[in-house]
Amino acid sequence: MLRYAMLFIFLFPGLGVAADEEHWLIQLDRWGNRSYQSLTLTTQGTNISGKLDGDNFVGKRNAKGMVLTVTDADKASYTYTATSSANGMQGTADFPDTNNPKARASHTFTARRLPDRPAGPARQYDFQPTDYSNEFSPHRSPVLTIWPGDTVKTKTIDSGGVDEHGVTKALYGNPQTGPFFISTAEPGDTLVIHLKRLRLNRDYADSLDSIVGRAMGPALAAKAESLGKSIRWKLDRERGLASPEKPSEGLRNLSLPVRPMLGGLAVAPGNGSPPVSTGDTGRSGGNMDFNEVIEGNTVYLTVQQPGALLYLGDAHALQGDGETSQYGLETSMDVEFTVDVIKGKSVNAPRVESPTQIMVLGQAGSLDDALRAATTGMVQWLQQDYGLSLSECAQILGSAIRFSVPNLAGRSVGVAAKLDKTVLVNLLRR
Helix, strand or coil: CCCCEEEEEEECCCCCCCCEEEEEEEEECCCCCEEEEEEEEEEEEEEEEEEEEEEEEEEECCCCCEEEEECCCCCCCCCCEEEEECCCEEEEEEEEECCCCCCEEEEEEEEEEHHHHHHCCCEEECCCCCEEEECCCCCCCCEEEEECCEEEEEECCCCCCCCCCCEEEECCCCEEEEEEEEEECCCCEEEEEEEEEEECCCEEEECCCCCHHCHHHHHHHHHCCCCCCCEEEEECCCCCEEEEECCCCHHHCCCCCCCEEEEEEEEEECCCCCCEEEEEECCCCECCCCCEECCCCEEEECCCCCCCEEEEEEEEEECCCCCCCCCEECEEEEEEEEEECCCCCCCCCCEEECEEEEEEEEEEEEEHHHHHHHHHHHHHHHHHHCCHHHHHHHHHHHHCCCEEECCCCCCCCEEEEEEHHHHHHHCCCC
């Protein structure tokens, strides 16, 4: 997160000598890399105050615009000079050189004013997507701006880009609905996603008869060359069952209860990082393929960009642990979710909470590293929410933790650490 010492901004005509609190999003171009900051601005007469990426500032308007002075923790100074236009503000920013504290560097920037929160209670939005993203990108324009407490009803398409009517709407590769800009969410916060409703909206799903390489020993791999064929599944939405459309003799009586889930759920990466493929995962979520991301559960993701920028997609009617066939039962889905923001709290790995369990998903290039990430994340949760010492966490983990392997199919793998809430029921939660 950047800190700033000086900011020069031209006001839009018509703001007058006094204005309500305004919220802006600044986009910096630093040597071809875009990054974002949030600006909260209040004008009262000629006096100006507010926050710039969490730092307090004070200043005054002058004949050309306004001057805001902020001092960062290292006493460095930053100067932005901007002019206004019909679409926002733009200008140049004078920064300390990142490698030479005695030198300066000039960068261009633009800014747009964010909408104000509608008056009244939390709202419900019905968003019908018209295009989709194959990246978890900080640069994609938000499809909708919402606020903590708001609810969104929307749709996803399947991992191949096909919608509920069987029409291809996007490129294959887990295309996502979004991003949704959540006002007040800033880096260092936690975004809370309550999954209120996940419902199948078509009568079929597609998968493979494959087994991923990570799940096979040499002898099995030698016999698996014939695998990899597409399998169409029938979805009986009324009865909540899935069965192969053209079963072999051995599977002619196979019928499995569906358990709709979202394989993809993420917020955008931050601090000038490039977009992440919708096939990948990270601290901010991604193609997690965790079969506990289901209706009724709550997901916690660390915010890395102003507004978080929430993406969702890659719906599965059903998926076993590991997604060992490479695909789940890939389909489209109606989704309803509500968002909240926990200010000033950051989590080091995706968290999922069900009515009966708390779960942390570790994601890495190997099962060993994913296990370490999951365990570390669970310790953080116990320390943050229950105030436990490391020794106390170790005692709980040693007696009660359980692990599962949600994902073996991607470039990274996932290990989930789980604790039953009955273990924690008598502990004091902060």
